[in-house]
Amino acid sequence: MAKEAKTDTELEAMIGERIAVGGVFVSVRKDALLGWRATVITAPKSATYAQQLADQVAAELRKKFTLKD
Known part of the structure; x- marks a missing residue:
């Protein structure tokens, strides 16, 4: 099963919604x-x-999604 590609903005929003801690901003970057x-x-x-x-x-989302270039 191929992973779906998401933009950094999409991944940031998904993580932000899941952690639900006020005043927290999430940044997603490439990692080698x-x-x-x-x-x-x-x-x-x-x-x-x-x-x-x-x-x-x-870690959970990496199983389903890759970062779009």
Whole structure:
């Protein structure tokens, strides 16, 4: 089964909806090892928690989606 290609904006929105933490912005970039990686931008107090959630969601989404060039 082939993976569906999504833009960085689409993946960012999908991850943002799934983690549902206020004041968190998600950025998706190419990654040589994983294909693509999500990084959160938020206040330092919640950065670790939000990044862990984003990493978990991204791991699930990488099974279904690739990043469009």
